[in-house]
Amino acid sequence: MSVNLRDFFRACNPAKTLNCKHEQDRKYYIDFSKLRGAEIAEELAKTITWTDGPTCQLFSGHIGCGKSTELLRLKASLEEEGFHVVYFESSQSLAMGDIDVSDILLATAHQVSTSLKNAGISLRGGYFRNLLQECVTFLNTPIDISVETEVSLWGLGTLTAKAKDSPSLRNQLRQYLEPQTESLIAGLNQEILQPATDILCKQGKAGLAIIIDNLDRIDDRRLDSGKTLPEYLFIGRGEQLGQLDCHVVYTIPLSLMFSNEQQALKNRLGNGSSPLVLPMIPVYRRNGAGLAQLRQLVLSRAFPDLAPETREASVTELFDSSETLDRLCQMSGGHVRNLLGFTVSCLRKTKQLPIQRDSVERTIREARDELLVSVTEDEWALLEKVTQTNAVTGEDEYHSLLRSLFVFEYRTDDNGRWFDVNPLLTEVPKLQ
Known part of the structure; x- marks a missing residue:
């Protein structure tokens, strides 16, 4: 041939993410689940379909290992089970280097309301109309908000787009919204998520699920508090992110799996369940x-x-x-x-x-x-240790070795979890 x-x-x-809803992409898809030691999409789906009430699940892995493909498989699986699924790439709506909880909530409100409107479900709510009008007044920014607009849909999208593109506007908006985070969560639940779930169930649907991809790309910078930005968002503010009244899957940075506060992450945002990790x-x-x-x-x-x-x-x-x-x-x-x-x-x-x-x-x-050209002498010593122990421990080693893709993580049923040096480096004389 x-x-x-x-x-x-x-x-x-x-750069292409396979979407197994498309016939050609299904032909390209190779199932690596047995080799990786877990069927991630199936595990995430079971928690959602087997649980009464809202769930919050966490998903992580190396950039480029196939997370988005697995999340789109999860979306297709849940839709087959009768769920209305809202999947969106957070990097399209948010500035990954400068982000707070209110930014995530506002983007979620926009993405969910847009998806519901496209499905023929129109929601009207006074909270978001009033909130957006207050934001326009506070920011002195012209945004067209009509009383007749469902949940001020167009205004939400315009506001998030303007905030992503303007650091100064983003900071002003955050100063206004952050003290109102609990009210924002309540408004999102009461005016969008709960009514939408009720309508979907009356239509014979199983419910509403949200999949927020690319949050693992959030900048790992350290804040004045000493915490990293991911620690602040997913651990310090994790309880708030876990209050959405529907099924939610968050992607999170792999660095959190090496944080001293990983157990706090598990309990505050994961509801007692550890994040699922997609290895090499x-x-x-x-x-x-x-x-x-x-x-x-x-x-x-x-x-x-x-x-x-x-x-x-x-x-x-x-x-x-x-x-x-x-x-x-x-x-x-x-x-x-x-x-x-x-x-x-x-x-x-x-x-x-x-x-x-x-x-x-x-x-x-x-x-x-x-x-x-990126490997320092200290990192060569760490790489030598990995070749002997097949282990990586702590945030410092994560930042030095895994984030830079000097080392890869693997998991299998029979071998458990281990780490190996990137094969590109194993043939260098220093490691032989």
């Missing part, structure tokens, strides 16, 4: 199953309509040998976005298929060089 180089390149776009795909364990599935990740982008075993037989149409593809998969360390990025880099260097081994080695060398 002939493969179009341009089509293969586009299919490997590492283990390449070298489980008798090579991880490597085989990573091969399928690449092969499916070229041969989406072929059965897995048939794809394996066609590998030499893409690479000069199966060993060349294996080399690329091994060097990714089971990081999905990195593997797709490596493949795209190889394709840039290739005039025609199959991809040659020298293109793969050049891609690996370039990626390694990018990492090497």
Whole structure:
């Protein structure tokens, strides 16, 4: 089967999030759940579908490991169960480097009310109309708010958009809204979430669920209080974020899993349940199953309509040998976005298929060089420790090793949780 180089390149776009509601994306999707030690989307869905009343769940993992794809799978699963699901990427509405609880609540109110209106559910509420009118007066900012507008829908969107783009307006708005956080939560519950749930249930729906993606991208800067911004939001203010009267899934920064206050996070926002973490795909364990599935990740982008075993037989149409593809998969360390990025880099260097081994080695060398310029002598010592212990402990080691992708986290049923150095660095003489 002939493969179009341009089509293969586009299919490997590492920035694209698969949405399994779309037929073509389903063909690209590879199920890594058994290799990762958990079926994350299924676990999140069970908590929602098996629980009477609101739930609040936390989800984390490395950037680029496939969280958004799993959350969209969760959305599709819940919709099949009869839920109205509001999924939104917080980074589209909020400034990730400067964010507070009121910002998250206001963005949630806008996203939910928009989704409900699109579903034919119109809500009218005096609280948000009055709040937005007060904000306009306080900020002296022209925003068109009509008495007839459902929950001041258009005004909410305009206000959040203006606040994201203007630091000064954002600070003024926050000064006004933060003292009213409890009233904002009550208004959100009483004028949007509770009425919407009642209407949905009367329509035969199972209820309302909100999935807030990309909050893991919040800046990890340290505040004057000594706490990091994620600690302040999800631990210090966690009880408030957990008061929404429907099912909510928050993505949270992986750094919180290494915080001294992780148990407080679990109890204040997680309602006693630990956050679910999406780890990397283990390449070298489980008798090579991880490597085989990573091969399928690449092969499916070229041969989406072929059965897995048939794809394996066609590998030499893409690479000069199966060993060349294996080399690329091994060097990714089971990081999905990195593997797709490596493949795209190889394709840039290739005039025609199959991809040659020298293109793969050049891609690996370039990626390694990018990492090497960031590694300090102290971090080399930490990396040496990881090679001996397969462990990372505390916030300092997280910031030095995991956030920079020097080290990856893995979890399996039989091995539990462990850490390994990014394979791009393991061939450097300092670690040999």
